Amino acid sequence: MSFLRTARRHLHRNPLRATKCREFPSSSKNASTIADARNGTSSVNPDEIAHFSRLSQLWWDERGEFGLLHKMNPVRMEFVRQKVLEMQREDGFEAVNEARPLEGLDVLDVGCGGGLLCESLTRLGGNTLGIDASGSNIAIASLHAAADPALSSQSPQKRSGTLSYQHTSAEDLLATRGPKSFDVVCSMEVIEHVDNPRTFLSNCAQLVKPGGHLFLSTIARTPLSYFLTIFAAEQALRLVTPGTHTWSKYINPEEMTDFFLQSDSIPATSEDAARQVSSRPWISRLYGGIPSRTEAEVRGMIYLPWKGEWTLVPRGAPGASVWAEACNYVFWVRRPFE
Amino acid sequence: MLSANKHALRLARHARNVGHTSSRAASTVVPQETDVVIVGGGPAGLALASALSSQPILRNTLKVSLVEASDLDKVRGWAPPSGTYSNRVSSITNASQAFLGEIGAWAHVEEGRTCSMEEIQVWDGLSDARVTFSMQDVLASHLPGMESLPQMARLTENLNLQRALLRHLDSTSAVELFDKVKVQSIQREEREGGGWPLVHLSDGRVLRARLLVGADGFNSPVRSYAGIQSYGWAYDTTAIVATMFHHPRTSFQTPNTTAYQRFLPTGPIAFLPLSPTASSLVWSTKPHLAKALLSSEPGVLASMINAAFRLPEVSLRYLHNLIVDSANTGSPLDAQQLREEISWRERSHSIDSRSAYSLAADTTGVPPVDADALPPLVTDIQPGSAASFPLRFNHADEYIGDGAGARTVLVGDAAHTIHPLAGQGLNMGLGDVEALFHCIQKAVHTGGDIGSRTALLPYARERYFENHIIMAACDKLHKLYSFTSEPIVWARSVGVEVLNELDSVKAALMLNAGSQSSRRGPSRTQLGASFAADGVESLARTMSGVRTLTEGVGNMVGAGVQSILKGLSNSQRP
Numbered sequence: 001m002s003f004l005r006t007a008r009r010h011l012h013r014n015p016l017r018a019t020k021c022r023e024f025p026s027s028s029k030n031a032s033t034i035a036d037a038r039n040g041t042s043s044v045n046p047d048e049i050a051h052f053s054r055l056s057q058l059w060w061d062e063r064g065e066f067g068l069l070h071k072m073n074p075v076r077m078e079f080v081r082q083k084v085l086e087m088q089r090e091d092g093f094e095a096v097n098e099a100r101p102l103e104g105l106d107v108l109d110v111g112c113g114g115g116l117l118c119e120s121l122t123r124l125g126g127n128t129l130g131i132d133a134s135g136s137n138i139a140i141a142s143l144h145a146a147a148d149p150a151l152s153s154q155s156p157q158k159r160s161g162t163l164s165y166q167h168t169s170a171e172d173l174l175a176t177r178g179p180k181s182f183d184v185v186c187s188m189e190v191i192e193h194v195d196n197p198r199t200f201l202s203n204c205a206q207l208v209k210p211g212g213h214l215f216l217s218t219i220a221r222t223p224l225s226y227f228l229t230i231f232a233a234e235q236a237l238r239l240v241t242p243g244t245h246t247w248s249k250y251i252n253p254e255e256m257t258d259f260f261l262q263s264d265s266i267p268a269t270s271e272d273a274a275r276q277v278s279s280r281p282w283i284s285r286l287y288g289g290i291p292s293r294t295e296a297e298v299r300g301m302i303y304l305p306w307k308g309e310w311t312l313v314p315r316g317a318p319g320a321s322v323w324a325e326a327c328n329y330v331f332w333v334r335r336p337f338e
Numbered sequence: 339m340l341s342a343n344k345h346a347l348r349l350a351r352h353a354r355n356v357g358h359t360s361s362r363a364a365s366t367v368v369p370q371e372t373d374v375v376i377v378g379g380g381p382a383g384l385a386l387a388s389a390l391s392s393q394p395i396l397r398n399t400l401k402v403s404l405v406e407a408s409d410l411d412k413v414r415g416w417a418p419p420s421g422t423y424s425n426r427v428s429s430i431t432n433a434s435q436a437f438l439g440e441i442g443a444w445a446h447v448e449e450g451r452t453c454s455m456e457e458i459q460v461w462d463g464l465s466d467a468r469v470t471f472s473m474q475d476v477l478a479s480h481l482p483g484m485e486s487l488p489q490m491a492r493l494t495e496n497l498n499l500q501r502a503l504l505r506h507l508d509s510t511s512a513v514e515l516f517d518k519v520k521v522q523s524i525q526r527e528e529r530e531g532g533g534w535p536l537v538h539l540s541d542g543r544v545l546r547a548r549l550l551v552g553a554d555g556f557n558s559p560v561r562s563y564a565g566i567q568s569y570g571w572a573y574d575t576t577a578i579v580a581t582m583f584h585h586p587r588t589s590f591q592t593p594n595t596t597a598y599q600r601f602l603p604t605g606p607i608a609f610l611p612l613s614p615t616a617s618s619l620v621w622s623t624k625p626h627l628a629k630a631l632l633s634s635e636p637g638v639l640a641s642m643i644n645a646a647f648r649l650p651e652v653s654l655r656y657l658h659n660l661i662v663d664s665a666n667t668g669s670p671l672d673a674q675q676l677r678e679e680i681s682w683r684e685r686s687h688s689i690d691s692r693s694a695y696s697l698a699a700d701t702t703g704v705p706p707v708d709a710d711a712l713p714p715l716v717t718d719i720q721p722g723s724a725a726s727f728p729l730r731f732n733h734a735d736e737y738i739g740d741g742a743g744a745r746t747v748l749v750g751d752a753a754h755t756i757h758p759l760a761g762q763g764l765n766m767g768l769g770d771v772e773a774l775f776h777c778i779q780k781a782v783h784t785g786g787d788i789g790s791r792t793a794l795l796p797y798a799r800e801r802y803f804e805n806h807i808i809m810a811a812c813d814k815l816h817k818l819y820s821f822t823s824e825p826i827v828w829a830r831s832v833g834v835e836v837l838n839e840l841d842s843v844k845a846a847l848m849l850n851a852g853s854q855s856s857r858r859g860p861s862r863t864q865l866g867a868s869f870a871a872d873g874v875e876s877l878a879r880t881m882s883g884v885r886t887l888t889e890g891v892g893n894m895v896g897a898g899v900q901s902i903l904k905g906l907s908n909s910q911r912p
Contacts, residue, residue, distance in 0.1 A: 060532070062791040063740070070792045077784035099395040120785030147529055148548075148787070149371040159399055308799065 044133045044169050045195045059114025059140050065241060068233075068303065069116060069189065072328075075301050075310040076188055077120045079330045080215055083297065084184065087213070087334065090294055100125030102161065105183040110170045110204055111190030115141030122151050122163040126184065130165045131173055138167040170203040179206040179269050186215040188330075192249045201259055205266045205282070208335045217301070217330040221250035225327040253298040253321070256331050257283060257291060272338075282333050289321075296333040300324030369527075369546035372403045372514075373788065374778075375537050376551045377521055377560050379406030379413075381428075381496060382750030382767035383553030384503035385443070389775040391512035392441040399782050403514040403545055405537070410517040413500050414508075425579040425723040427610055427618040428764040429455055429491040429597070430499070437772045438499075446502035446509075447494065453612045454489035456595040459711065463602035463651050468711075493597075493610050493618070496764065516543070524550070524563040526742055534789070535563065535745055549789040550746045551774075553767075556732060558752035564739030566748065570732030570755065575605050576628040577729055578621040581720035582643065584713075586614040590705055598713040600647055602654065607646045609713040616720075617713065619643060627658050628726045630665040636719045637673025641697065643716050645680055648695045653683040730755045731813055733806065737770075737798040738791065745789035747797065749774060756809050766805050773800045 058065045081101055088096045097103050103125030109118045112130030114137060122128045132138050142165050145151045151163045166173070170187075185208050187200075194200045201216075208214050219225050226247050234242045259265050260282040268279040283291045291297070293315070300313035300320055313324035374390060376383045387404045390396050418424065430438070430452075438444040461468035471490065507513050520540040527533030527546065537545040552560025561568065587594050594617065598609040605622030612618055621643070623631075631639050638661070645657060657679065664671045671679075680697055689695045694709040732755040739746030750767030774797045780786075781793035788794075 070790070073792070074780070074784040074786055077786070081784060099398055119787065123782075123785035123787075143530060147532075147534065149546075150373075150548075308795065 045193065059116070059137070060144055066114070066116075068239060069113075071303075071308070072189075072301065072310045073116050073120060075312045076117065076215075076217055076330060077124070078312055079299060079332070080121070080184070080186065080213075081124065083215070083332045084213060087294070091211075097125065100160070102126035102184065105161075106181065106209075107161070107184040108173075108182040108186070108207060110185065110187040111193070112141055112165065113137050115144055115165065117186060117188055118163060118165070119145060119148065119151060121161075121184075121186070123160045125161045127161045128163050129182075130163070131168050131170070132165075133167075133169045135167045138165045141165050170200060170207070174203050174206055177207070180209045180212075182207050183209055183212045184215070185212070188215070188217040190218075191216055191251060192218045192245065194249075197249075197251060198259070198265075201256075202266055205260075205335070206269075210335050211337045212335050214333050214335070215330065216256065216332075217328070218256075219245070219250045219328055220252045220326050221247065222252070222326040225250055228327050253325050253329055253331065254289075256333075257286070257296060257298070260296060260333050261286070280336060282335055291333075294334070296331070298325055299330050300326075301328040301330060303328075367542060367544045369536055369544040370403075371401070372545045373400040373548045374402040374551060375535075375545050375547035375549070376402070376404040376553055377537070377558075378553035378555060378750075378752070379404055379408070379410055379500075379515075379517065380553060380555065380750065380767075381499055381503070381764055382771055383551070384500055384507065385438070385441075385768055385771045386551060386553065386749065386774065387513045387515075388443045388503045388506045389437075389441045389771060390778065391507060391510040392443075393779065396779060396782060397510065397512045400778075400788070401514070402512065403516060405519055405521055405539060405545075406515070406517045407520045408517065410504060410515060413497060414504050416497050416501050421613075421616065422720055423451070423581045423612050423616055423618065423723070424495040424497045425581050425618065425720075425725055426496040427493055427579075427612065427620075428496055428499070429610065430494050430768075431491045431765045432489070434765045434768040435492055437768060438502075441506075441775075443503050443506040446505040448498055448502075451498050451612075452492050452494045454595055455491045455493055455597050455611065456489055457592075458490065458597045458599065460599045460601070463600050463654075489595075493612060495612075499764075516541075519543075521554075521559055524559060526563075532744060547745060547789075548787070549778075549794075552746060552748040552752040553750050555751045556730065556755045558748065560746055561734060561748055561752055564736075564743030564746040564748070565741075566734050566736050566739060566743065566746075568732050568734040570730060573622075573729040573731065574624065575622050575729045576625045576726045578619065578623065578628050578631060578724065578726045580619045580639065580725070581612070581723040582609075582617050582619050582640070582716045583615055583718040583720060584617065584716050587714060588705055591709055594714065596710070596713075598647065602646065602651065604658070607643070609647065617716075621646070622729060625728070626662055630662045630670075632724055632726055633665060634661065634670050635673055636721070636724070638671060638676050639724060640716045640719055641673060641676050641680060644697050647712055648689075648697065649680070649683060650687055653687065656683070731809065733809060737802055738794045740791065744791070747774060747794050753801075754805050754809060762808055766808060769804070770797075770801050773797050 061067075062070045084101045084105075085096050085098070088101070101124055102121060105126050107121050107126035107128040109121060109128060109130045112118045112132045115130055118128050118130035118141065130138075130141055132141070145163055145165070150160050168176075185204050187204055191197050191200060204216075205214055219229055229240075229245050230247050233240045234244060263279055263281045265281070266279065272279065283295045285291075297315070298321075299315065300317075300323075301310050302313060302324060303310050310328075312330075313320055317324055374386075376387055383404055383406070387402055390400060390402050435444060438447075457470065457472040459468060459470050507515065516539060522538045522540050525536045525538065527536050535547045535550045537547055537550065539545065550560055550563075552558045552564070554560055594611040594614050597611060600607050602623075604624050604627065607621040607623075608619070610618040610620065621628075631642060642657065642661070646654060649657070657676070660679065661671055661676075677697070681691075684691070684696055684698075691698050692706060693699065694706045694712050697715065699706065699715065734748055734753045737748050737753050749770040751763065753770065754766060756763045756766065774794075777793060777797040778788050780796075781788045781790075786793045
């Protein structure tokens with residue numbers, strides 16, 4: 001559990017002062033100013049934020065720095081779509097909405113960057129809030145979304161959900177919105193950049209409504225991932241700016257699963273305590289090391305250079321945990337109903 | 339005074355510019371937000387609109403508009419007298435037909451006006467070496483879902499297809515059709531972080547396009563807006579098209595379902611069956627000869643068509659010169675003179691007047707043994723159906739726009755113009771449409787932006803090399819067959835005879851023609867590839883002596899190599 005060690009080491013570093021708030025103009029949600037982050041619980045790393053602010057101009061250059069991320073987006077969205085629809089069917093929904101599976105759902109994207117994922121979530125019907133600790137990312141994301149009539153709630157031909165952006169962090173949002181606020185919480189390619197992944201995970205998890213979904217994507221800490229993401233992508237091929245990733249901050253799928261197996265990972269709210277709702281773990285048990293597909297799921301994502309595309313490794317592919325989930329993967333976990 | 343005026347002028351200009359670019363309120367027209375703007379109402383544009391309106395999810399998600407300069411009501415109300423046919427005919431491959439069926443458009447095609455093509459006979463004008471493609475070459479059982487289509491392709495008037503697509507569009511009414519409206523200009527919206535294309539129409543409307551599709555033909559304005567270069571050349575060749583009437587085949591013969599093509603040094607002449615008594619002509623030839631033929635009386639054209647499929651090349655050349663010279667001297671040859679001239683030449687070549695090679699052959703009773711090797715004798719040309727157009731080769735450097743030309747994509751002739759010798763132009767366009775349709779569908783499925791490069795790149799990947807291979811093969815074939823020197827004619831005739839033996843190569847060639855959907859793709863592509871692989875092997879064994887041919891045939895076998903090329907192209911294009 002080296003990520004916990006790393007987390008503790010960085011625990012008392014300077015947290016980001018997230019005070020500026022910028023919302024997408026057409027949003028009806030009120031833009032409240034965020035109070036100073038509470039010391040000691042921040043997972044935001046100032047160096048990382050400065051790094052991405054420099055890159056934020058390039059967020060929407062599909063042939064540039066974030067080209068691989070643009071290509072990854074459809075694959076992550078495919079997983080979100082599959083999982084949400086699967087659970088809606090599991091819950092006995094009569095008619096699932098194939099066109100807009102997220103319709104009517106409150107969706108949060110933590111670490112939204114330039115808004116790549118947020119825009120897609122909104123198009124699939126989600127009432128989406130994108131938050132980022134970098135103000136320039138929020139500016140870029142808002143600017144980009146403003147060009148797209150499908151993302152504006154004032155559009156006469158409204159077919160998507162609403163989209164707003166806010167310059168804040170997960171812990172500040174938790175403080176202002178309170179826990180259990182979102183049906184779907186996503187944080188893609190973010191957790192490997194934060195200093196305190198345990199706190200970060202806990203914050204994200206607390207924001208999920210009972211029965212809601214938490215989606216995370218990150219990179220496993222394996223020799224393969226060192227070779228592909230640090231040596232090949234950053235050093236040899238320069239597909240990604242050197243310094244984008246820190247191998248020691250990568251998190252393995254089992255560590256993710258472990259976190260949600262422990263009942264004390266996510267603190268119970270005072271309200272819950274008063275109602276005597278027991279805080280039970282989100283994953284009840286493992287079956288041969290794998291959680292039940294209705295509780296959590298790990299799926300590998302592999303880049304195929306000869307196709308120029310990412311692909312989502314099919315569920316239950318033979319030996320997937322060895323080869324497919326050894327680098328990029330998506331993780332889904334569902335908060336139990338109360 | 340002068341300078342003050344100048345200053346004022348400059349200020350005014352500046353004010354106008356500011357008004358134009360920075361504030362919508364200042365300009366009188368509010369752009370209409372549109373997800374897909376298709377420029378061009380030809381078969382490719384209409385097919386894309388049709389495909390997008392065929393899916394409920396896409397219909398509910400995307401606002402699609404199609405802009406066409408001509409009057410689409412003319413296509414809608416197209417009702418030719420029975421027995422007459424439009425002169426623009428295409429062979430719709432099974433793959434294309436399957437796609438049109440899937441999107442629900444084929445049901446609107448008037449099938450009685452189409453004709454199944456069950457065999458193709460191709461021969462060399464100099465050596466008479468012949469290739470026969472027939473359905474036995476591609477067993478229907480090898481193609482899942484295609485058992486119900488015993489034909490190789492279906493010859494269909496372009497108008498019949500266009501009308502069907504329009505009827506399908508009218509039945510869904512999901513697409514906004516702007517016809518009799520020209521695209522006046524396409525500008526890029528000025529906006530920080532990259533503007534969208536603004537399409538200014540001649541009726542004053544402005545469409546703001548998330549995705550701008552250029553289905554606007556060879557002189558594509560969308561391609562110019564996107565800043566996409568293209569390379570190509572005009573062949574020194576003109577295609578004559580016409581609808582030909584002839585006697586029905588007798589009951590001793592196979593019905594009129596065979597297409598014939600003879601490669602003459604001046605270009606190929608093709609005979610495409612439409613009904614028992616009507617067929618369509620595509621004759622590529624030298625421009626001056628085409629001009630002379632079209633200005634002579636219809637009987638001359640009919641006899642020349644018959645002669646072009648039958649007489650030895652040396653006599654054809656003589657007749658060509660005769661027609662051109664007499665047209666130039668102002669006393670054009672009449673049909674009677676030409677018939678006499680032809681029968682004299684037949685006698686000098688000792689062509690038996692009862693043989694199928696004679697223009698005087700009797701078309702009743704028991705036909706001569708070689709009758710199936712030739713198309714029926716043309717008796718008349720449908721009045722007004724003879725026309726011509728110049729031939730070009732043109733291929734855009736890219737299919738999707740980038741940078742200042744972002745959010746644009748080219749399909750059909752806007753992306754590629756091809757020599758019609760293989761009749762693949764329309765099928766390539768439909769293949770483009772199918773691939774683009776799947777890309778859009780996939781992007782909408784995952785909440786993507788259909789105008790983004792990420793969403794469109796798979797389209798370019800799937801189509802570019804596929805089209806390039808077909809185009810290169812047709813171009814090479816055109817050049818290979820325009821040589822008259824002995825060694826090349828020998829090599830080519832041996833090559834074609836060899837080819838005739840290689841069923842696998844033919845199968846690969848035929849499978850490659852037309853659209854290959856990515857969904858149904860794997861089985862079909864693999865099938866084509868393995869056929870071609872067999873072909874390469876057999877070629878290597880059989881043709882060690884025929885090196886000259888490998889350039890031409892190599893490109894045809896390229897159908898199989900294309901999967902390798904695809905891989906290469908992908909790794910080269912980050």
